[in-house]
Amino acid sequence: EMMHPCRGEICDNEMYYTDWYMSDIWKRTLMDSGAIYVATQTSGVKICRNSIHNYSGVYQNRGIFLDDGSSHCTVADNVVDNICGGYCIDLPKVTYKDNPRNKSREFNVGNVLRGNICDGKVRFETF
Numbered sequence: 001e002m003m004h005p006c007r008g009e010i011c012d013n014e015m016y017y018t019d020w021y022m023s024d025i026w027k028r029t030l031m032d033s034g035a036i037y038v039a040t041q042t043s044g045v046k047i048c049r050n051s052i053h054n055y056s057g058v059y060q061n062r063g064i065f066l067d068d069g070s071s072h073c074t075v076a077d078n079v080v081d082n083i084c085g086g087y088c089i090d091l092p093k094v095t096y097k098d099n100p101r102n103k104s105r106e107f108n109v110g111n112v113l114r115g116n117i118c119d120g121k122v123r124f125e126t127f
Contacts, residue, residue, distance in 0.1 A: 034065025069094035069107030
């Protein structure tokens with residue numbers, strides 16, 4: 001059981017960069033991120049019915065990024081397209097040995113992926 005549960009909903013949003021913003025991603029964007037970014041220790045995050053498009057960054061940017069072995073997340077009924085240089089949805093498999101500073105006891109468990117529409121790559125790794 002988590003000492004400080006982290007749960008919530010990210011639903012019914014539209015997220016995108018304008019053409020002007022995308023015109024110089026080297027000055028205006030992050031590395032290794034996502035339009036929606038979820039960290040490791042979660043206990044019930046729902047990401048649903050979002051529209052994410054025209055998103056990019058300097059290096060490895062995703063539409064929806066569940067980082068460092070996020071658990072107990074539902075990613076459902078989102079539309080993700082025109083993600084330049086990264087996955088539309090990305091949940092890479094991570095273990096404790098991959099990140100020894102991480103204090104979570106669970107990695108990549110209890111996640112659900114369903115009903116999403118993507119025009120690019122999706123990575124959804126679990127144990």
